[in-house]
Amino acid sequence: DAKTTQPTSMDCAEGRAANLPCNHSTISGNEYVYWYRQIHSQGPQYIIHGLKNNETNEMASLIITEDRKSSTLILPHATLRDTAVYYCIVRVRSTGFQKLVFGTGTRLLVSP
Amino acid sequence: GAGVSQSPSNKVTEKGKDVELRCDPISGHTALYWYRQRLGQGLEFLIYFQGNSAPDKSGLPSDRFSAERTGESVSTLTIQRTQQEDSAVYLCASSQGVGSAEGEQYFGPGTRLTVT
Numbered sequence: 301d302a303k304t305t306q307p308t309s310m311d312c313a314e315g316r317a318a319n320l321p322c323n324h325s326t327i328s329g330n331e332y333v334y335w336y337r338q339i340h341s342q343g344p345q346y347i348i349h350g351l352k353n354n355e356t357n358e359m360a361s362l363i364i365t366e367d368r369k370s371s372t373l374i375l376p377h378a379t380l381r382d383t384a385v386y387y388c389i390v391r392v393r394s395t396g397f398q399k400l401v402f403g404t405g406t407r408l409l410v411s412p
Numbered sequence: 413g414a415g416v417s418q419s420p421s422n423k424v425t426e427k428g429k430d431v432e433l434r435c436d437p438i439s440g441h442t443a444l445y446w447y448r449q450r451l452g453q454g455l456e457f458l459i460y461f462q463g464n465s466a467p468d469k470s471g472l473p474s475d476r477f478s479a480e481r482t483g484e485s486v487s488t489l490t491i492q493r494t495q496q497e498d499s500a501v502y503l504c505a506s507s508q509g510v511g512s513a514e515g516e517q518y519f520g521p522g523t524r525l526t527v528t
Contacts, residue, residue: 334516343416343503343519344455397468399445399457400505400517 303327304388309407312382318375320406322388325369330392333364335373336402337384344387344400347373378410414438416520418504424526425494433489433523437506442484445505445517455503461487494527501525 305323312318324333335347348355348362350371355362361374375382387405391398417436425431437444446458457471461481472478476494481487491498501524505517 343505343522344517346516346518349516397443397460397462398507398517399460399471400447400455401457402454404454 303390304403306386306388306403306406308404309409312375312378312408312410314380314410314412315377318378318382318408318410320373320375320386320388320408321370322373323370324388324390327368327390328392331390332392333362333368333371334389334391335360335362336387336389336400337382338387338405339381339384344402347386378408380410380412382408383410384408416504416506416518418502418520418523420523421521422524422526424528427496427527428493430490430492431494431525433491433502433525435487435489435504435506435520437485437487437504438518440484441506441508441518443507443517444481444487445507446479446487446489447503447505448500449503449522450500458489458502491525494525496527499525499527 332349332351334349336344337347338344348357348360350362350364352364364371385405385407387402416438419434423431442463444461448456448458459479460468476492479489501522503519503522505519507517
């Protein structure tokens with residue numbers, strides 16, 4: 301019950317931008333879009349989150365459509381180390397109890 | 413600063429034995445989570461600690477599973493009489509918790525448990 305849909309896999313050439321889409325058509329007004337990734341044999345890693353405005357940090361950019369029903373995570377210059385499974389989730393932002401529920405995510409393969 | 417650490421990184425045990433897994437959260441993080449991840453699957457929530465409040469144990473799959481946390485520091489997850497279906501990676505995460513601006517969870521590297 302992850303409430304998001306993502307492509308199963310994507311390929312990207314090293315140095316190019318990786319654009320990972322996510323659909324969240326049932327998102328509520330107070331729910332944020334979060335992105336995590338999981339590199340093989342490691343724990344999940346927080347990337348970025350946003351509500352309705354586009355966001356950018358040192359790792360990635362997040363573009364959210366005006367109707368908030370979809371978003372795109374952008375890795376501007378993908379490297380081999382960005383090969384991972386990327387998870388898009390929606391949840392209310394809270395400092396209290398928030399168990400994470402991941403869907404199947406998108407397996408991104410960055411090739412030389 | 414130091415991230416979340418877990419030990420051991422790998423544990424192989426025989427069916428029926430007890431195991432204890434350890435998590436050291438980020439210093440100052442009041443919230444701590446345990447998750448389980450079976451091969452090729454998503455995260456399965458197990459238990460949540462927040463400060464001195466009673467833990468949320470709603471995700472523990474059976475009474476063979478238990479967890480403790482001393483104050484806002486180390487936590488241990490204990491699995492008694494292990495079964496083969498307990499084989500998984502056990503992940504610990506911490507967050508700044510109540511009263512802070514962030515709720516994002518930061519994960520440790522996990523403990524890979526194999527029950528033979």
